[in-house]
Each structure stands twice: as C-alpha cells, then as structure tokens.
Amino acid sequence: MRVAAFPVETAFLPALARAWLATGGDASDGLIILPSRRAARALAGAFLQANNGKPLLLPHIIASGALDDVALALSGVLELPPAMPAMMRQAILAKLILARHGQNGAPKKLHTAWSLAGDLAALLDEAAIAEIDLAAALSTVVSAELAIHWQTTLEFLEIITHSWPAILSEMGMIDAVQHQILLMDSQSKAWAHRAPEHKIWFVARDVSPAAGRLAKTIAGLPQGAVILPGYDAAMQASAWHDVNDVHAQNGIANLLTILGVRHEEVELWKSPPSKVPAGRGALLSRALLPAAKLSEWQLPAPIDASGLYRLAARDxxxxxxxxxxxxxxxxxxxxxxxxxxxxxxxxxxxxxxxxxxxxxxxxxxxxEPLSDTPPAVFLRLLADAALSDFSPLPLLALLKHPLTAAGEPPEICRDHARALEIAALRGPRPTPGFDGIKFRLVENNASTERDFLDRLELCLRPIMGLPKALNPSDALRCLLEAGENLTATAAETGAARLWDG
Known part of the structure; x- marks a missing residue:
C-alpha cells in the first residue's frame, strides 16, 4: 500500500506534476484524482511548467466529485439508477412542505418553502455523505425529557425520512450524492477485481467513507498511490493519537485510519527546492500541536520565523x-x-x-454569489422598484445603477435621474405609481424630466400592473424583458449590456 506526501514547504501541484513526470513512461497514460475541479484545472498549468513550457499530452485529471466522467467500470455505472436533478428535488420537497398547510409551523408561502426545501436537501446530502440513516439517527438525537417537543420536529422531518424515499422509489431514481457513492463503490470493486495497467494517483485529505474506501483500493494497486496534501511530517507519532475533530490534521488522521497506515509509514517524496525556509513546516507543526501536547511548547527548540510578519491594523x-x-x-x-x-x-x-x-x-x-453579480443586483433593484409601485427610494436606487440607460448613454441617464429626484422625488412622497410623479412634474413645469419619465414608463411597461397571482416563470419573463429595455442604449441592445460577461 503506497501513501505519500510532500514537505509542507513545497508548492503542492508543481511538485505533483514533477513527480508524475519523474516516474517515466507515457505521461498521458494514467489518471490523477484531485479534490476539486479548480485543482484539476490548475494541475494542467503545473504540468506545463514542470515540462519547461513544452507541450505534452496530459494524463486524465478529474475531481473526486466527477468520477462519472471516467469511462471505467462501465457495466456497474449502467446498472445504477439515474440521479435526481437538484432543482427537481428541491421543487418536490417544497411541494411537500406546502402540502402541510402550515401544520407544526410549516411555511405557507412558496419562497419560504423553497428556502426550507434547500435546507432539507442539504441535510439529505450530509447524511448520505456520512452514510447515516436519518430515520434511525433523528429519533435518538435528544434526551428523553425533550422527546415530546422533539416529536413535533420529527413529524415534520418525515418529509425526508419517509415521504422522500417513497417518492424516489416510485420514480426509480436516487439522490445525486447517493449516486456518486454507489459510483465510487462500483469503481472501487472494478479496480480491486482487475487492477488497471496504468498509474492512478488519488490526492485526498478530508474524505467521506465512500471516498475512503476508494482511496484504500487505489493505495493497494500496483501502480496506485494516495498523496496527502498538507501532511504534517514533523508531528511526532504520539501527537497523532491526540488529534481531535477540530485539529487541522484531523482529516488526514481519519484517512490514515481508513487506510490502515501508520504515521511513520507515509512516504515523504522529494520535491524541488522551495523559497520557503526549511524550518517553516516544523514551526507551524509546533504552533498547531494538539491541545494535549501543548506542554511541549516549554521545551527548547529552534524557531525560524523569517518571512513571517504580524499586521497590526487600526481598522x-x-x-x-x-x-x-x-x-x-x-x-x-x-x-x-x-x-x-x-x-x-x-x-x-x-x-x-x-x-x-x-x-x-x-x-x-x-x-461570486450569483445574486451579487451586477446583472443580478440590477434585476433585484428592478423587482424591488416594481413591488413598491415605483416609490422614490427603490426607483432612485434602480435609476442610479450603472446598467440603467433607458435608451441613452448611462451617464446621461444618471443626470436625468438626479434631475428627476430634485423635481419630483424629494419632499412629501408622491402617490403610488408614475401618475403621482407625473403630477408633481406638471406642478413644477419640468418638461425635460417628464420626457425622461415617459421613456422610463415605456421601458418598464412589461412589469407594470402585473397581477399578484402570476406564474413565477411568466413574472420572470416580464422582469427580464423590462430589464433589457431599461439597459438598452442607442448604440447597444439591452440584452448585450445586461448579459455581457
């Protein structure tokens, strides 16, 4: 069984690429499994750097959550039930919540039910990853004296402990996380039955039980290896026994337990020279000792703090x-x-x-959260303005957004917005809708601002006067149409400006 790591002072991905190339043979013949898609993309650049900028065929590089991309163990994959799409699952869970009609505090409004359905879906995924039977585990969560109050919660959670499994069974589907677990187990059995002829390296640190089983299979392959990123080679074997759930090395300690490998059996691979001082790893290891070993701080030891600084900022x-x-x-x-x-x-x-x-x-x-991107912020401001019947504050927030143009250059539009604010939106609040603003403009004889308001009204017509009981898809369609109208300039369409980048 091969389990390895690089010194903590080493840049991990460049060292991994160099180690792969150093094994010789065809560099493209093999598979590297990394914890994330981001790391998988970055490793491709590390290979180019390790090969001195010369092009080469890369091995198959994937993330551990995307093993279905690997055309291996095909027979096992075809036998698995299809995975339930995330949005479909959340919609069904929201429908189950609304079907309770507020019983035991269940929400009655769609947006609240939708948010709660997302939380229930996350609970399902966490339980599946940890391979916990929710129905059995939830009944033993609280002590006996609180059981009566907990029973109300358990009745609500029957949505995911009883109703949801029945729906999956009826539809012949499984949750996406469960599909991934079965896929890992299927792949693990296929490799254990017949070891592949090429290299397989699995980079792992914090793993689920299923990923741990896969790692154990890979570590036992003739050309397999499990590489531990961020492994503390300086920590003594006695300290590893005191690593708890909050320690930085807890994930690696759990993985070593799954693999049946002791701390001293981990290979420390050579790595290229690093600009990081050689004693940095030992310093951090000493600073992050488990609580039970903090007495070792009193023992004399060389400390190289070069390159480390403390920033004392005032705010x-x-x-x-x-x-x-x-x-x-x-x-x-x-x-x-x-x-x-x-x-x-x-x-x-x-x-x-x-x-x-x-x-x-x-x-x-x-x-970046989708809701914080410029187009999403603009559409949220547009929806807020429409819901408030274009009251002054939401309307001004919309008009001063950089994407708002109303058929003019954005800077001219903002000038008109400031003029409209002075002429009609300050002082006593006008009556709801554009009619109250128009009346104020007529009183102040603001003809230029009235022309600007007419253009705004034309742009916003798709979302004006919408019925409250409108299908969400139709409401979104109207919102997008009004948004594209409002972001258009004389030189560029609204769609091009709103969705650019």
Missing amino acids: EHEEATAIAMALREALDEQGQTAALVTPDRSLAMRVTAALRRFGIIADDSAG
Missing part, C-alpha cells in the same frame, strides 16, 4: 488595504505569485475591492 479598511498592497508588491516581481488564505469572507471581499482599485482582478477561489 478593517486599513487591514484590507495593507494586505492588498502586499499582494500588489509581490506581483511586481516577474513570475512571482501571491495568495491570501482566510476563512473571513468579508475580509476577502474587501481585499478584492482594494486590489481592483489597483487594477488587479483577483481570482477568488470562493467564487
């Missing part, structure tokens, strides 16, 4: 700006890369904004 803005300046300074050196690693999403967003002021677009690994 959040100064903190983000200082980090952005440090990242910018690193990029001034040709070929230099830099990264910010933080669990604080608000800090990451502030740093991203500060970098943008420097003309640097940060590649945020967490991505």
Whole structure:
C-alpha cells in the first residue's frame, strides 16, 4: 500500500506534476484524482511548467466529485439508477412542505418553502455523505425529557425520512450524492477485481467513507498511490493519537485510519527546492500541536520565523488595504505569485475591492454569489422598484445603477435621474405609481424630466400592473424583458449590456 506526501514547504501541484513526470513512461497514460475541479484545472498549468513550457499530452485529471466522467467500470455505472436533478428535488420537497398547510409551523408561502426545501436537501446530502440513516439517527438525537417537543420536529422531518424515499422509489431514481457513492463503490470493486495497467494517483485529505474506501483500493494497486496534501511530517507519532475533530490534521488522521497506515509509514517524496525556509513546516507543526501536547511548547527548540510578519491594523479598511498592497508588491516581481488564505469572507471581499482599485482582478477561489453579480443586483433593484409601485427610494436606487440607460448613454441617464429626484422625488412622497410623479412634474413645469419619465414608463411597461397571482416563470419573463429595455442604449441592445460577461 503506497501513501505519500510532500514537505509542507513545497508548492503542492508543481511538485505533483514533477513527480508524475519523474516516474517515466507515457505521461498521458494514467489518471490523477484531485479534490476539486479548480485543482484539476490548475494541475494542467503545473504540468506545463514542470515540462519547461513544452507541450505534452496530459494524463486524465478529474475531481473526486466527477468520477462519472471516467469511462471505467462501465457495466456497474449502467446498472445504477439515474440521479435526481437538484432543482427537481428541491421543487418536490417544497411541494411537500406546502402540502402541510402550515401544520407544526410549516411555511405557507412558496419562497419560504423553497428556502426550507434547500435546507432539507442539504441535510439529505450530509447524511448520505456520512452514510447515516436519518430515520434511525433523528429519533435518538435528544434526551428523553425533550422527546415530546422533539416529536413535533420529527413529524415534520418525515418529509425526508419517509415521504422522500417513497417518492424516489416510485420514480426509480436516487439522490445525486447517493449516486456518486454507489459510483465510487462500483469503481472501487472494478479496480480491486482487475487492477488497471496504468498509474492512478488519488490526492485526498478530508474524505467521506465512500471516498475512503476508494482511496484504500487505489493505495493497494500496483501502480496506485494516495498523496496527502498538507501532511504534517514533523508531528511526532504520539501527537497523532491526540488529534481531535477540530485539529487541522484531523482529516488526514481519519484517512490514515481508513487506510490502515501508520504515521511513520507515509512516504515523504522529494520535491524541488522551495523559497520557503526549511524550518517553516516544523514551526507551524509546533504552533498547531494538539491541545494535549501543548506542554511541549516549554521545551527548547529552534524557531525560524523569517518571512513571517504580524499586521497590526487600526481598522478593517486599513487591514484590507495593507494586505492588498502586499499582494500588489509581490506581483511586481516577474513570475512571482501571491495568495491570501482566510476563512473571513468579508475580509476577502474587501481585499478584492482594494486590489481592483489597483487594477488587479483577483481570482477568488470562493467564487461570486450569483445574486451579487451586477446583472443580478440590477434585476433585484428592478423587482424591488416594481413591488413598491415605483416609490422614490427603490426607483432612485434602480435609476442610479450603472446598467440603467433607458435608451441613452448611462451617464446621461444618471443626470436625468438626479434631475428627476430634485423635481419630483424629494419632499412629501408622491402617490403610488408614475401618475403621482407625473403630477408633481406638471406642478413644477419640468418638461425635460417628464420626457425622461415617459421613456422610463415605456421601458418598464412589461412589469407594470402585473397581477399578484402570476406564474413565477411568466413574472420572470416580464422582469427580464423590462430589464433589457431599461439597459438598452442607442448604440447597444439591452440584452448585450445586461448579459455581457
């Protein structure tokens, strides 16, 4: 059984690419399984760098959550029931919630039921990943004295413990996570039955039980290996026994237990020279000792803190700006890369904004929520304005959005919006709708602003006066039509501006 790791000071993906090429043979003949699609994409660049920029055929590189992309164990795959699409599952769960008609506090409104259905779907997935029987586990969650109150919750959760399994059985489908688990087990059995002739490397750290079984099969293959990213080789064997659920090495400790491999049996592969000081790994290992071993801090040990700094910022803005300046300074050196690693999403967003002021677009690994993208923000403002019957504040927020144009250049549109605000939207609130605003404009003899308001009304006509009991798809269609009307300029269509990029 082969389990390996690189020194923590090493850049992992470049070292992985070099190690693969160093094994010799056809570089394209094999499979590398990585934890995420992002890592899979980055490894392709690491291979190019390891090959000195020369083109080469790459091995098959996939994410562990996309094993269905591998045309292996085909017979087992064909025997699996189809996976339930996520949106279909959430819609059915929302329908089951609404069917309770508010019983035991169940929501009665669609948007609330839809959100709760998403939470129930996440609970189903978490239980499936951990291979927990929800129906059996939930009944033992609370103590006996709370059982009466818990019973009400259990009756509601019958949606996922009883109703949902019956629906899946009737439809002949399974949850997508369960499909992935069965696929991993099928693949694991196929490789155990007949070992492939090519290399298979599995990069794993925090794994589910199914992924752990697959890792154990791969580690036992003649040309298989499991590589542990971020493995602490400096931590003593006695400390590994004290690693708990909150420790940084907990995922690796659990995986080693599944594999039946001891800490000292992990191979430490050689890696290219690194700019990171050699003692950095030992320093971090000492700093992150399990709680039961903190007494070792009192023992003398060499500490190399070169390259480590403490930033004492006065406020959040100064903190983000200082980090952005440090990242910018690193990029001034040709070929230099830099990264910010933080669990604080608000800090990451502030740093991203500060970098943008420097003309640097940060590649945020967490991505950007769809609801926070410029088109989505614009459409939300448009919906808010329509729901408020175009009251002053929501209307002005919409008109001052950069995408709003109403057939004019955006900067001219904003000038008209400011003039409209002064002429009709300040002071006592006008009556709902555009009629109240028009009356105010007539009173103030603002003919230019009246022409602008007429253009707005023409753009927004698809969402004006819509019935409250409107099919959601029809309401969305009207919203998109009004949005494209409002973002259009004389030189560019609204669709091109709204959906560009």
